[in-house]
Amino acid sequence: PISPAAVSPHPCCQQHSEEVCESCVVKTTLTAENAVEANKLSNNYKFGFKKWKSHVTARPWEDRSEIVKELYSDLNVIRGSGGGWPWGQPCGSGLVTAVPSGASPPTGSTVTCGNVLYLLLFGWWLSLLYVLVAAGMFVTVVGAPYGRLCWDLARYFLWPFGKAIQKVEVPKARQALGACEAGAGESSALLGGPMPHRWRPQCWADSGYWQRAGAVAWLCLGYPVLALAHGLVCVTAWLLVILIPVAKLSARVVTRVLLLPPEQVLVRRLRMTEVPLEGEVILCCYRAINPYYYKYAVDGINVFAVNLLPLVLVTLVLGYVDSHNRLTSSPIKFTLALLSIMPLSYYIGMAIASIWAQSNFAVGAVVNATFGSITELTFYITALIKGSREGNRCYAEIVKSALTGTLVGCVLFVPGLCMVIGGIRHQEQRFNSRSAGVSSALLFLSVGGVFAPTLFSKVYGKLVCGECHNVTQNPLGHYLCHNCHFDLMENNGSLYYSHVQPLVYTVSLLLPAAYLIGLFFTLKTHSHIYDIHISDCHMPGHHHSAVVHWSRWRALVILLLSTLCMSACADLATEHISPILTNSTISQYFIGVTVLAMVPELPEIVNGIQFALQNNLSLSIEIGNCIAVQVCMLQIPILVLFTIFYPTNFTLVFSDLHVYASMFSVVLMNYIFMDGKCDYFQGTVLVMVYFILLAVYFFAPSPSGC
Secondary structure, three states: OOOOOEEEOOHHHHOOOOOOOOOOOOEEEEEOOOHHHHHHHHHHOOOOOOOOOOOOEOOOHHHOOHHHHHHHOOOEEEOOOOOOOOOOEEOOOOEEOOOOOOOOOOOOOOOOHHHHHHHHHHHHHHHHHHHHHHHHHHHOOOOHHHHHHHHHHHHHHHOOEOEEEEEOOOOHHHHHHOOOOOOOOOOOOOOOOOOOOOOOOHHHHHOHHHHHHHHHHHHHHHHHHHHHHHHHHHHHHHHOOOOHHHHHHHHHHHHOHHHOOHHHEEEEEOOOOOOOEEOEEEEEEOOOOOHHHHHOEEOOEEHHHHHHHHHHHHHHHHHHHOOOOOOOOHHHHHHHHHHHHHHHHHHHHHHHHHHHHOOOHHHHHHHHHHHOOHHHHHHHHHHHHHHHHHOOOHHHHHHHHHHHHHHHHHHHHHHHHHHHHHHHHOOOEEOOHHHHHHHHHHHHHHHHHHOHHHHHHHHHOEEEOOEEEEOOOOOOOOEEEEOOEEEOOHHHHHHHHHHHHHHHHHHHHHHHHHHHHHHHHHHHHOHHHOOEEEEOOOEOOEOOOOOEOOOHHHHHHHHHHHHHHHHHHHHHHHHOOHHHHHHOOOOHHHHHHHHHHHHHHHHHHHHHHHHHHOOOHHHHHHHHHHHHHHHHHHHHHHHHHHHHHOOOOOOOOOOHHHHHHHHHHHHHHHHHOOOOEEOHHHHHHHHHHHHHHHHHHHHOOOOOOO
16 A cells, blocks of 8 residues: 655754745655556646546555455455464365364354344345255255255354355265264364264265256256345345445355255354364355445456446446336436446546556646546537537536536535545645645636636626516616526627627637646646655565556556447436426526536545545645636637537526636635645535535526526
């Protein structure tokens, strides 16, 4: 893992206060396992590019904590009470080590809330199913040995904790003689008690024919039913994440235990005994629930992203096969499409980080510039295309609301939430105020540029009202007007086409230019602002070769496939959003600034929280600022450029509510970030202001055209 940042103050800082010694530079040294991880960490501190928390290479096993090691261990370990390995000795292919007689049980009580939950969810009906299968196998006569095995497993699955399933080798002499009884005095280390009496008639042991007949009956009648049941348990437990031990248990039973000859399977309860027992431990489970499985990863992919991947397939199948809504309704399809964007955003981020960590700066910059905002732009462009085809201005208003919601959320909610969660663990957190100052300056510039056409239209546009009533019945009295707006199309749109539209194009050219200047400033001429030194040596004298999860070509293929699926999901979301916009009692403003704006940013929010928990608030703040700057300086100019080639209803004139909310958010964020340190209270202020703005949007009337 990445070791905590070692902060080394400049010598002059030890002699002068913070206010006096402005030349003091706090240098942060980050340590990575290998050169690839070091490159990824270095990229995280580059302004304007995606930040990625998860590893892109396999972490060395010896560097992982015991908690993480247990997540990836097989359920074939018997825990001992003596010294040595903390979690017991692995017994996959050897003797079970004896623990001194009279010692206390190695794992304590197995009666826990999680184990009781297993009993209520799976244990009772699995045990009953095994009893029924056992009865069926006894009826076949030739399958009686498998019936006896199912009877033993019925007792095991009712409460598998503190028990073990072993594979024992039957001596050839006993097989030849057809021995029907085991020695009554045999006992085992840790397993204790006499060997169970296994009813096995001599004729069956001598005859391969009867054994083959019993196996055929088992594979045709018993095994399919149990495999289906365990498959259901495995999928359910895996989706619940914290019950993954139960999923592993079911998978091991189907693939190993149920395919062994019944005389080689031994189910025993773990007890302290004196005599060692030879045999391979196949299963040994103590707990059904492990809350740390949220850290579990499959080939570098977090378990939640793995579990949400089938949702993408279901969404695409339902969306394009059930086009007439015979199976599901449009709101359900819209919800599924929106939820599918989350795992796809994760895969896109992982692919970008993997490619950039293994490439030079030029390749990484091209990949970031091309795919960094692909999630949001895909949805915005598909929505604008649909609105243009239908002649519905509401889609353009929804896109403006989503743009504003992303800006406000990334300026207030993302850093505020990271401050609150990080402040709970760390009393006070510090961040790089100079880098935050660069982002704040660009945000001021971008917000001013984006809303300049709106302010221009307020000054020179003609106020037009839909309906006015004389309140006092006096021609000179007060009038009450409704549905008022500034008309830019007066005199055949001369104001808009001659003044506003050229201003929009000018701003759309200046904003990306300012973004490039910011990149040049932070990456070239003033790269010392971040003052980060990254070492690719994990420990002195210990170097680890990089084993990447995704190669560059694999990451590129996943990136392209994820982008294609993202486009399909965005198309489905815009296709089925119409009933929500027309029938919902909630303001369309609120739908745009919350659901459509923040759901695609959930992977970025998770990254920011993880950085904050590691006391690296600088990256948490940079994540929000980077997205907000890209919204104004890249995404909006790209949308304006798109409208040139594909005319839509999108104009860079926002409602007053969007203008006030955005400007107030940027001013507040700049005030909070002035001193370079924060705590959970300041984070709470940002989050509360964000919720207040959401309440304003919730009660606001729907925009014109919706």
